[in-house]
Amino acid sequence: MGEEPIPAGSHAVQCGAVMKSSAAAAAAGMSRVVLVTGANSGIGLALCERLLSHDDQLQLCLACRNGQRAEAARQALLVSHPKAQVSLFQLDVGSVRSVLRAAQEIKQRYNRLDCLYLNAGIMPNPQVDHKAFYKGLFSSKAIHMFTTGEGLLTQKDTVTSDGLQQVFATNLFGHFILVRELEPLLCRPGSSTQVIWTSSSNARRSAFSLDDLQHQQGKEPYSSSKYASDLLSLAFNRHYNSKGLYSSAICPGLVMTNLTYGILPSFFWTLIMPIMWFIRVFTNSFTLTPYNGAEALFWLFKQKPEALDPMAKYHSLTSGLGNNYTQPRKMDVDDSMAEALYKKLLELEDTVRKKLKNEDLECAA
Secondary structure (H helix, E strand, C coil), rough: CCCCCCEEECCCCCCCCCCCCCHHHHCCCCCCCCEEECCCCCHHHHHHHHHHCCCCCCCEEEEEEEHHHHHHHHHHHHHCCCCCCCCECCCCCHHHHHHHHHHHHHHHCCCCCCEEEEEEEEEEECEHHHHHHHHHCCCCHHHHHHHHHCCCCCEEECCCCCCEEHHHHHHHHHHHHHHHHHHHHCCCCCCCEEEEEEEECCCCCHHHHHHHHHCEEEEEEEEHHHHHHHHHHHHHHHHHHHEEEEEEEEEECCCCCCCHHHCCCCHHHHHHHHHHHHHCCCCCCCEEEEEHHHHHHHHHHHHCCHHCCCCCEEEECCCCCCCCEEEEEEECCCCCHHHHHHHHHHHHHHHHHHHHHHHHHHHCC
């Protein structure tokens, strides 16, 4: 795209501004408070490890659906960082009630949030077009196919207890409600805070429609939800920058996580992993490990939010020699579509809240 790569650990930012989290904390006289959704495994857990290695004085909040796995992740982090402050919140972003409960608990425990990572996501029941897979594997489009999943993956979606499509609710709407609920902690006079989305190279305009926000009519709900998160990040900047909140989106590259391994049978991965490690020598988007995939998430934590480009998606990249770096690339988004999505989400929020209120009244009666 013509952008210069930003090396791992670099102190350079697009506008020449820089802010080390430790310096900011020292200036404020307090440790930073960071919350990560989907923090118990994969990229989320790797990010938490990297954050504590960078600044073990920060207050780290793990917001996860599975309490047992969250506690296991917390204990693992404390083994390497025994003095770290790591708290847990049970949060299923696919359930509006769960989001509201978790947000209330967070507001009771903290009076501020410095960084909110919207990392939790699902790709349920992925189906592979095996003909396209074998055809693409030995073609010039192999790298693009593996990196984006374009033309390769479809998913079967389900409906949540709130009556919403599961992928839309988990990957987008639940996070939207979370930000809305945590606004008092995120928007504080004289402070700059970050909201950072884990998006994907699979986020494609062609999979998204304003007339079908929840992707009920299509077969690529994951791609649709990730494109919507790119749009929503842009909309958040328009509505919240004046209040000190700045939103960014990242792409972790091709990372081998539980989500990825669920796409193909295990014996397929055994066969093709040597090929993928070989391809990695020639393409920087094959980050492969959660640690590498978390590079852009970690890099953004160290930047001054005001200096970041709201139209850019920050990509985690790994060179053939194994060096990690972050590179901004322009997103295929525009203000008008982002604003239209934002308004539709506000309307849906109002509908869902009324529905939950009516259910509560019926239960009380």
